[in-house]
Amino acid sequence: MIEGIIAAVLGAIFGIGGTVVYEKRRQAAGKNKAEQEIAKAKIKAGDIVLKAKDEALELENERRREWKKTEQRLADREVSLDKKLDEIDRRTDKLRKQEDEVEELKTDVRDIRSRQQEKLEKIAGLKKADAADKLMKMTERDIKDDLVGLVNKLQKDAMDDAEERAQTIILTAMERMSSEVTAERTVTAIKLTDEEMKGRIIGKEGRNIQALQRATGVDILVDDTPGMIILSSFDPIRRQIARQTLELLMKDGRIHPGRIEEVVAKAEKQIDKDITRAGEDAVREVGVAGIPKEMVRLLGELKFRTSYGQNVLMHSTEMAHMAGLIAEEIGANVRTTKIATLLHDVGKAVTHKIEGKHHHIGAELARKYGMSDDIVHAIEAHHDDIEATTPEALIVRVCDALSAARPGARNISAENFVERMRDLENVAKSFDGIDKAYAISAGREIRVIVSPKHIDDLNAIKLARDIATKIESTMQYPGTIKVNVIRETRAIEFAK
Secondary structure, eight states: OHHHHHHHHHHHHHHHHHHHHHHHHHHHHHHHHHHHHHHHHHHHHHHHHHHHHHHHHHHHHHHHHHHHHHHHHHHHHHHHHHHHHHHHHHHHHHHHHHHHHHHHHHHHHHHHHHHHHHHHHHHHTSOHHHHHHHHHHHHHHHHHHHHHHHHHHHHHHHHHHHHHHHHHHHHHHHHTOOOOOOOOOSEEEEEOSOHHHHHHHHOGGGHHHHHHHHHHOOEEESSSSTTEEEEEOSOHHHHHHHHHHHHHHHHHOOOSHHHHHHHHHHHHHHHHHHHHHHHHHHHHHHTOOOOOHHHHHHHHHGGGOEETTEEHHHHHHHHHHHHHHHHHHHTOOHHHHHHHHHTTTGGGGSTTTSOSOHHHHHHHHHHHTTOOHHHHHHHHTSSTTSOOOSHHHHHHHHHHHHHHHSTTSOOHHHHHHHHHHHHHHHHHHTSTTEEEEEEEGGGTEEEEEEOTTTOOHHHHHHHHHHHHHHHHHHOOOSSOOEEEEEEOOOOOOOOO
16 A cells, blocks of 8 residues: 555656646747747848838939929029020110110101201291181181171071970970869868767867877867868878878777877878888889989878979979970980989978978989989079079979969969978977977967976976967967977886
């Protein structure tokens, strides 16, 4: 048994020793293999480095060849430029010599002409100026009698024909025009549906009718004519707004101060559209195009303006037709004449906003909106304070007189009345803190609405006295004028 144990121990020892020997041999073999791989890698890396060096050298050689080619091209170009500069210098010298030769030739020609003139003057015994003067006098003497006779004949023929031709042209234009007689009205009547509607329009304690008069600036009379409501105002725009407002209110049935203000605003917008449409219709009727839209808008406002009782837009349209006919007869510019005639009174649309005579204002507006100088001059010269220097301007002036002078065209008393109403309102508006001012009751009352933020109750009383004093000192009027200053404070909130 001991022998078996010894044998086992010896076997284990020999086994361990063999394992150790095998492991050492395996490590040695691995080391040799690694060294071989490293050697191969070094060889491969050396090959790569060598190849990279060769490629870098080849690239450098290629760049050097390119640089040499570029240097050669630059050198060739420099040589070519030098040659061209030398050629330019030679040509410049040649041109300079030729210019000197030409200048010498000019000097020689002038000398030859001077000597020839001196010889001719010596032969004729006259200077050049004396010879020309003598020739002109001889020619004038020979044809003077013929010229005088021709001028006299032409003047006589022109005087014989001018008046007859002018009358023929004007009468032909007037015969081809058909115009209505205008009768200006300062009142508008509205028919009531029933007597109950009258009470609703008046409202409790008159609040509805007061709101209407305050919002529109029109005097409303409900008791003068049975079944009718009379709107009285010198301003036709206000009457039209008031008429549309009442018609809408009666149709709707709801009549109270708040509703009145809404309907008045709606009527004002409608009138604004009517003004634009009136201007466009007038331009279309006359047959002209290219008028700035701002001027067309101002032209439409003339639908509600009058001059001595004559509707200004109808007057302008009538004039434009006649002016076109006359311009065709005498050979003037028809388009310029028609446009200038149609717009000649456009300044009247803004005379309440801009100080000055309407024809000067109209000319400035036309100039502002880029219209031609001929049109501007014709507008400005249709009254006597500016001289008319073009045929078109003269036609405008003639047609203005024709349209105004025809029977039934104007009513001077109505125009004076309107002017007095406008002056009355302007007096009130000249004070600070005024929102609106309306002349009503045929000028017997001026209704002034002030801003409550700027005018308190005490100042409102003082303002009424100041306006009355200024009216007394600056205007002439029959009877008395009531100054009614209205100050109203409102508090508005919305429930959401």
